[in-house]
Amino acid sequence: MLSREYIFKNETVSTSSDLKEIVRSSSLPVYAVIIAERQSGGRGRMGKSFFSPKGGIYFSASFPISGSLENAPFITLLAGLYVCKALEKVCSERLYIKWPNDIYLGGKKLCGILAELINNTAVVGVGINCEINSDSCPPELKDIVTSLSEHGIEPPDKKALIAEIVSALDRELYRNNALAGKTESYARQINARFYLKDKNVKIASGEKEIFGKALRVSPKGALVLQTENGEEEVISGTVFRVES
Ligand code: BTN
Numbered sequence: 001m002l003s004r005e006y007i008f009k010n011e012t013v014s015t016s017s018d019l020k021e022i023v024r025s026s027s028l029p030v031y032a033v034i035i036a037e038r039q040s041g042g043r044g045r046m047g048k049s050f051f052s053p054k055g056g057i058y059f060s061a062s063f064p065i066s067g068s069l070e071n072a073p074f075i076t077l078l079a080g081l082y083v084c085k086a087l088e089k090v091c092s093e094r095l096y097i098k099w100p101n102d103i104y105l106g107g108k109k110l111c112g113i114l115a116e117l118i119n120n121t122a123v124v125g126v127g128i129n130c131e132i133n134s135d136s137c138p139p140e141l142k143d144i145v146t147s148l149s150e151h152g153i154e155p156p157d158k159k160a161l162i163a164e165i166v167s168a169l170d171r172e173l174y175r176n177n178a179l180a181g182k183t184e185s186y187a188r189q190i191n192a193r194f195y196l197k198d199k200n201v202k203i204a205s206g207e208k209e210i211f212g213k214a215l216r217v218s219p220k221g222a223l224v225l226q227t228e229n230g231e232e233e234v235i236s237g238t239v240f241r242v243e244s
Pocket of ligand 1: 014015039041043044046048050052058059060101128
């Protein structure tokens with residue numbers, strides 16, 4: 001089994017920023033995990049902030065990639081899948097992946113994932129709302145987030161949960177070569193948890209806005225939409241509007 005260094009912090013600005021700094025300044029591959037009790041400047045996708053008070057689970061893990069980086073964006077979905085699998089054991093409920101990086105429970109956001117690439121290393125940051133009351137969140141989040149405690153779920157053993165997620169990703173990335181192209185079985189499991197299924201969505205992808213009905217996630221990790229021009233694949237983007 002891969003040996004990993006675990007670093008625990010009471011508070012930091014962002015575990016992902018800390019880990020990126022370590023990766024940036026190291027001449028060797030870095031296999032580390034940074035865990036914090038709270039973050040003062042947690043970061044989400046697209047330059048958004050990620051509210052990170054005490055009571056959440058915040059960690060970042062680095063995954064050096066030796067082969068082609070072509071499929072590296074798939075790591076976000078792979079991380080989402082293994083976060084779901086680990087949390088489903090404590091929730092006894094199915095969790096859903098809102099393409100590409102959010103995990104939903106009961107129609108609200110439970111967890112966000114941020115994967116960043118630096119020096120051929122993916123730094124994957126995960127934030128899980130564990131013992132957080134959504135009423136104490138900033139007004140813009142109150143109605144869209146949830147937590148394990150709001151569903152009556154006991155807080156899991158933090159270190160064990162993180163180790164389970166990280167070792168599952170180590171196994172899939174390094175032993176099972178998850179990025180080598182045979183991604184159909186992952187895509188099948190992601191599609192079994194596909195939050196957007198059959199919802200009408202608006203996607204902002206670069207300069208483009210695409211409207212359509214969400215069909216599935218492709219083996220490459222793209223969102224497949226039924227648009228007025230037929231099926232279209234969106235490899236990266238932000239989902240702006242969701243209607244069932
Ligand atoms: C998102 O919701 O857009 C992604 C949120 C990712 C949050 C995690 S918390 C641990 C790590 N450190 C950060 O600053 N961000 C990630």
